[in-house]
Amino acid sequence: MKSSEAGTLLSIGDAAARFGLPTHVLRHWEAVGLVTPARDGAGRRRYGADDLTRVAVVVRAKRAGLGLDAIRVLLSAADPAERRAVLVGEAARLRTRIAAVQASLDLVECALDCEHDDFTRCPHYRTHVALGL
Structure with missing residues (x-):
């Protein structure tokens, strides 16, 4: 079982390997209703x-940050x-995550740009931290 292009069916091991996944992930996705592979005799x-x-x-939706429940609805x-x-809900959730990551990056960049020996004692850095709370 090497290819499904010509109608050949892949085993769970071959299917998982194609996507770089452990087989237990495909079993879980089946258990939660995301995939329904056929069964042989x-x-x-x-x-x-x-x-x-x-x-x-x-796989692509998970990489985009969507949860399995959202993916299930989108597929079914x-x-x-x-x-x-x-x-719409996922977009709002992702925007919130992006804003949080951007705030973290801003804080790191503030520390990197600081000329003080100990940036944690820098008044500018402390103000930046306080504004982020």
């Missing part, structure tokens, strides 16, 4: 092209308004 999971596309979507909701509502 012996009950082993078999991943086809559609399954691999779905795994790729989940029939109502476009429901999917849009999830995306």
Whole structure:
């Protein structure tokens, strides 16, 4: 089982390896309803092209910072308004995370730009820290 391009189904090990994932991740995603691979006569999971596309979507969405619950709705909701509502919420959550990371970067850069021997005693740095609280 090396390829699913010509209709060949991949084992869970081959599918996981294709995405650089441990097999337990695919099992978990199946348990929470994100993927539903076919089973062979012996009950082993078999991943086809559609399954691999779905795994790729989940991987990409996770990299974008989305949680599994949000991904499940995006993949399964029939109502476009429901999917849009999830995306609006995720966008707001990501903006909040970006702002927090930017504030952290600003603090680090303030410390790097400080000319004092001990930046923690620098009045400018202390003001920067206080403003961030």
